[in-house]
Amino acid sequence: MLRYGIIGCGMMGQEHLRNIALLDGASVAAIFEPDPDMRAAAATLVPDAQMVGSVAEVLANPEVNALLIASPNHMHLGQLEQIAAIRPLPILCEKPLFTDPADAPRLARLRAAYPAPIWVAMEYRYMPPVAHFLQQAAAATGGVRMLTIREHRFPFLRKVGDWNRFNRNSGGTLVEKCCHFFDLMRLVAGCNPVRVMASGGQAVNHLDEVYDGQRSDIWDHAYVIVDFASGLRAMLELCMFAEGSRYQEEISATGPMGKIECLVPGPGRFWPAHLGAAPVPKVILSPRQPAGPVELDIPVDPALLAAGDHNGSTFYQHRGFQRMVAGEQTAEVGFEDGWWAAAIGMAAQQSAMTGEAVHLDRAPFTPA
Incomplete structure (x- = not known):
């Protein structure tokens, strides 16, 4: 069973939630979303998920065995580094990986040390x-x-x-x-x-x-x-x-x-x-x-069109990510x-x- 921890659940994060719901053998265990309105919207979509107050609390949930990062762009790299330091898990990270050209050395260090696969979301x-x-x-x-x-x-x-x-x-x-x-x-x-x-x-x-x-x-x-x-x-x-x-x-x-x-x-x-x-x-x-x-x-598929704004692609991306976490394939967008x-x-x-x-x-x- 794929049990997601979600970091950031605004407009794009909620599209991910709707598409995860269409997968067999996948669910959401924990969500970190600091904005009250976005958190309430996410809770409506996945009422059984644990709403937590930090990235560290997502990682502390023992049910979580994979992560989705859908926070604002400038937060991605710092959150990836935080995950690497606490509990490295397979990650589906929304684009872009980083926003400041000066941060390339940080990205290089993360690439060299991160022990689990990172799939970058290119819908x-x-x-x-x-x-x-x-x-x-x-x-x-x-x-x-x-x-x-x-x-x-x-x-x-x-x-x-x-x-x-x-x-x-x-x-x-x-x-x-x-x-x-x-x-x-x-x-x-x-x-x-x-x-x-x-x-x-x-x-x-x-x-x-x-x-x-x-x-x-x-x-x-x-x-x-x-x-x-x-x-x-x-x-x-x-x-x-x-x-x-x-x-x-x-x-x-x-x-x-x-x-x-x-x-x-x-x-x-x-x-x-x-x-x-x-x-x-x-x-x-x-x-x-x-x-x-x-x-x-x-x-x-009309059901996939109804689940988001990207012509069904978010579902197919998650299906590939699910196979990767199961060890059936490597990351298609590494x-x-x-x-x-x-x-x-x-x-x-x-x-x-x-x-x-x-x-x-x-x-x-x-x-x-």
Whole structure:
């Protein structure tokens, strides 16, 4: 029986709770959530879980045999270190692993010493249309040479204490939001990036937002180009004032034999009801010979759609994590994957702020 201890149970933590409830052989034993409203919401979802007042109390619960960290970004690394010092258990840690480039040495020490597996939550890998895209990309393209990811979506949602309005807490938009996409790029490339160039900033959102006398500095749009060691080139286009779009994510991979595309709608709860049913995710294959696109619908189980905002991916991620804890597989998104995803985002933030390309072999915050 997988018995989770949950550290942080706000909006994303509660999505995890709803998906854990769909797993056979899994439940929640203990929850640490300091915000009273979020704690009450979590208690409604899992009334049998023990509500505790600290990370240490979660670890003291003898029933807990695995952990989920879904706290604000800037807390992740310190909580991982605390767990390592008290009772190392298998961990599913929400992205990003860290938010400050100067903390890379701490991350290296944790990687060297932590005795249990750490799985970094990269939900986008597990969205059914994206998973299908990943499975077919190499064959459909004859080897990916160009990869484009476009996300046109709604602005950042409100979080407890407005922590996600500031780069110092989130790591910046290109870390907080976009590490998912950099993980996908690296997965498709099958190698590490060598250079990052970016441009981004505030255009529409957050311009007049002030909290406790401090103006929000989180970005709402960007372009990022990533060059990989294999020669693959990848690009991200992010716009967070485009919630009127039919599809939220559009992913395209192209190679000598053709192109494959993936179209993913946003959360169903945001789809305008007067337009009828929300769009169905699609994968489109466009070979060069014979020319002509083939369009496939990739529907998602309605029960999984109802459990969260990530097209069912949170459930599939937990199912893999459950198999890992049972010793049936290794972490599919390991510590190194999570580190690289955050590091590419940090390089993109740096490039956009300085106007210069960042060479990752010289960057002190990349994995050694």
